[in-house]
Amino acid sequence: MSKQFISKKSIYDAPLGDDKAVVPELRRDCYAVFACRHKFCRDVCPVFIEERDESGSSYGFHAAILGMAEGNGVLSEMADTSQLCLECGACQLRCPNTLYTGDFYGQTTTTIDLVRKIRRDLIAQGTPPTNWDDVARYIAEDLDREKNAGDAICRWAEDLNLPTSGETMLFVDYFNAFQTTDVPRNAAKILKHAGVGFGTLGKPFPTLGELYESDQELWLAFGKKNVESLQAAGAKTVIITNPHDYVFFANEYPKYFEIPFEVVYITDYIWSLYEQGKIQFENEVNLKATYHDPCTLNKQTLSWEAPRNLIAAISGISFQADDHVTQWDYCCGNGLNSFKRLLPDVSYKVGLKRLSLAEEVEAEKLIVACPHCLDQFTEVQTKSGSSIEPVHILDLVMQAAGID
Amino acid sequence: MAESISSKYGHYHVEEQRMEKILTQEINEHETERIVRNRGEYLDWMNSHFAYKTVLAPEKYK
Numbered sequence: 001m002s003k004q005f006i007s008k009k010s011i012y013d014a015p016l017g018d019d020k021a022v023v024p025e026l027r028r029d030c031y032a033v034f035a036c037r038h039k040f041c042r043d044v045c046p047v048f049i050e051e052r053d054e055s056g057s058s059y060g061f062h063a064a065i066l067g068m069a070e071g072n073g074v075l076s077e078m079a080d081t082s083q084l085c086l087e088c089g090a091c092q093l094r095c096p097n098t099l100y101t102g103d104f105y106g107q108t109t110t111t112i113d114l115v116r117k118i119r120r121d122l123i124a125q126g127t128p129p130t131n132w133d134d135v136a137r138y139i140a141e142d143l144d145r146e147k148n149a150g151d152a153i154c155r156w157a158e159d160l161n162l163p164t165s166g167e168t169m170l171f172v173d174y175f176n177a178f179q180t181t182d183v184p185r186n187a188a189k190i191l192k193h194a195g196v197g198f199g200t201l202g203k204p205f206p207t208l209g210e211l212y213e214s215d216q217e218l219w220l221a222f223g224k225k226n227v228e229s230l231q232a233a234g235a236k237t238v239i240i241t242n243p244h245d246y247v248f249f250a251n252e253y254p255k256y257f258e259i260p261f262e263v264v265y266i267t268d269y270i271w272s273l274y275e276q277g278k279i280q281f282e283n284e285v286n287l288k289a290t291y292h293d294p295c296t297l298n299k300q301t302l303s304w305e306a307p308r309n310l311i312a313a314i315s316g317i318s319f320q321a322d323d324h325v326t327q328w329d330y331c332c333g334n335g336l337n338s339f340k341r342l343l344p345d346v347s348y349k350v351g352l353k354r355l356s357l358a359e360e361v362e363a364e365k366l367i368v369a370c371p372h373c374l375d376q377f378t379e380v381q382t383k384s385g386s387s388i389e390p391v392h393i394l395d396l397v398m399q400a401a402g403i404d
Numbered sequence: 405m406a407e408s409i410s411s412k413y414g415h416y417h418v419e420e421q422r423m424e425k426i427l428t429q430e431i432n433e434h435e436t437e438r439i440v441r442n443r444g445e446y447l448d449w450m451n452s453h454f455a456y457k458t459v460l461a462p463e464k465y466k
Contacts, residue, residue: 006432025427032426093442102439103415106428255430302438325449 002262004254005301009110016121018076022069030069032097033062033109041091041111044329047084050349056084058091058111061118076127078118083129083342085115086335086350087209088295090328112336119213119338134341135210142174142206146222153203156181160188165233166199171226171249173207173242180371186394186403187241187266193403194270194278198239201229207245209337212252223253227260235261239269243296243303243370244336250301265297267369270397271306274313281400284316289391290363291321292354292377294370295331298324307369307393314400320361330354332368334376351380358388365391415440 011025033041041058042048054060060081067073092098095109102108119129128136145153156177162170170191172184184200191198205222212219230238238261240246249263273279291311297303304324311319322330333350334340340347355377358366366388368374377390397403410419413433420428451458 003434004432005435005438006430007435008430010430011427028426094446098439099443099446102431103413103417103436105418105423105426106412106420106431107423107426108429108431108439110429302441323449325445 002259002264003250003301004259005251006254007108007110007251008255009113012110012113012117015124016065016068016075016118017125018074018127020075022065027066027069029107030062030066032107033059033095034066036096038096040094040096041109044090044094046088046090046329046331046333046350046353047086047343047346049329050346050353051084053081053084055081058095058109061085061111061114062109065114065118075118075121075125079122079127079130082115082118082122083131083339084346085111086295086331086333086339087112087115087337088331088335089299090295090331093299093328116213116337120216123214129338129342131342132338135338136214138341139208139210139214142208142211145174145178146206153177154200156184157188157200160185160192162188163199164202166197167234167236168196168198169230169233169235169238170198170200171230171238171240171245172200172204173245174204175208175244176241176371177204180374180392183371183374183392183394184241186392186398187239189403190270190273190279190394190397190401191239193401194273196273196278199233201226201233204229207242207248209244209248210341212248213337220253220256223248224257227253227257231260237262237264239264239266241266241371243294243301244372246303247296247300247336265301265303265306267297267306267310267393268303270394271309274310279397279401281314281397283400283402285314285396285399286316287365288318288363289365289367290319290358290361291367292330292332292358292373293324293327294368294373296336297369298327307367310393310397311367314396317396320363322357330357332370332373332376333380334372340376347376348380348383351376352384352386355380355384355386355388359386363388365389367391367393367396369393413437 014023092109092111098108176184205225246265333347374392410417413436
């Protein structure tokens with residue numbers, strides 16, 4: 001069975017609100033972060049690096065709830081500060097409570113879950129995070145697609161003749177299906193080239209994390225429907241093409257229901273095909289490149305090796321990249337869920353900072369392994385005129401393997 | 405001082421009943437392994453980036 005990284009605090013189930021007392025267990029939990037004061041969480045936060053606003057750090061969120069518990073504030077006052085989190089996971093990973101003692105005490109810092117909870121509770125009491133309207137429109141678009149898009153959901157695969165069942169299934173979310181269609185198309189072509197028999201769902205259901213932050217029940221219901229559809233299609237292995245979905249299948253859904261099949265990220269799967277000799281890289285790909293670790297693979301699911309292995313296996317790439325630990329405090333600026341729509345200017349600054357780091361190593365291209373990173377860097381490059389061009393790793397695999 | 409050594413998923417672990425002030429949470433084996441591996445990687449990273457030598461414990465403590 002594939003790895004599932006379950007870390008769940010049931011104390012988050014009790015809702016926060018202007019007229020609700022903070023439960024003592026949550027108060028004590030927040031005190032554990034407040035009492036630290038090393039603030040390593042602050043120094044690795046890509047948003048803090050740009051904005052220097054401590055209230056958006058893990059320390060800031062926990063201290064704010066502690067303040068509420070002490071009667072020094074109410075939830076609705078967090079409408080602005082609740083915007084300040086990418087949910088990249090750097091702070092909770094670097095927190096000494098997690099990194100040095102989490103396994104020993106059985107208690108870790110779970111800032112992503114906390115920020116989701118804060119945003120969800122703010123929405124529930126009618127005082128949503130500032131600028132939430134843009135996120136709500138985005139969610140409505142996906143929900144509308146679920147109801148009305150019909151065959152358009154699978155248009156990305158229309159000439160690929162993929163079956164809708166099989167022991168191996170390629171799961172393609174709405175973002176890939178509608179916005180970065182080259183990613184699932186390339187994934188499908190590579191799998192076909194390697195002789196892998198696989199199918200894809202005729203109708204996947206929405207997985208967008210923005211919905212997780214606003215309507216957890218509906219988000220989980222869609223998640224369950226995806227899992228049931230994949231199971232009904234005969235899936236024993238599900239290959240994921242969007243690392244945000246990979247986090248949901250590996251970290252989030254298993255908190256609430258069982259995942260009855262193996263879940264693998266596309267780069268891990270392709271690397272295993274390469275190791276088995278089912279795909280060869282015969283063409284040189286001449287370019288000077290660096291690599292950006294998606295937060296979801298590097299900081300949340302320990303899946304940072306396969307992309308680097310694939311890049312190293314392709315001849316011709318002059319490659320210089322910061323190691324994955326250095327990249328704990330990097331992010332493309334998109335964030336896991338709502339950040340880009342909540343704070344577009346800061347999102348741009350975080351992205352531009354990452355492109356400038358790629359310029360420092362004199363790279364021509366920034367290799368990415370996530371469709372959201374690709375989308376974000378493309379936008380930032382266009383706006384800024386940066387010389388660094390983002391390229392998805394599957395494009396390079398296609399070129400190296402000679403796939404059209 | 406603990407009277408006995410407790411381990412979970414192959415790593416030293418404080419028994420849950422001793423965690424009176426801060427509650428423990430649901431953490432599975434893979435998440436535990438992730439933390440342990442991240443810790444090792446981070447300490448290696450710290451050594452390779454900031455340490456110019458490794459100080460070993462005196463012989464009598466080995």
